[in-house]
Amino acid sequence: MDATPVVIDLAKDVFELASADAQGRIVERKRLSRSAFSRCLVNRPPLQVATKAHGSP
Numbered sequence: 001m002d003a004t005p006v007v008i009d010l011a012k013d014v015f016e017l018a019s020a021d022a023q024g025r026i027v028e029r030k031r032l033s034r035s036a037f038s039r040c041l042v043n044r045p046p047l048q049v050a051t052k053a054h055g056s057p
Contacts, residue, residue: 003048010051 005024009016015037019028032040041047 003046004044005048005050007050007052 005020007018007020013034015032015034017028017030017032017037017040018026021027030040
């Protein structure tokens with residue numbers, strides 16, 4: 001099964017997504033609210049997901 005690689009930068013209010021093609025080139029970028037993020041992933045083909053998150057004081 002082929003999966004589209006997606007990197008997600010998690011934050012409190014805004015999530016940023018970057019999707020890559022088979023050669024690793026970014027083909028899509030989105031900046032989404034928390035609610036829009038969950039709607040964005042519904043009915044997508046299989047994804048390979050990597051996340052980036054960091055804490056703040």
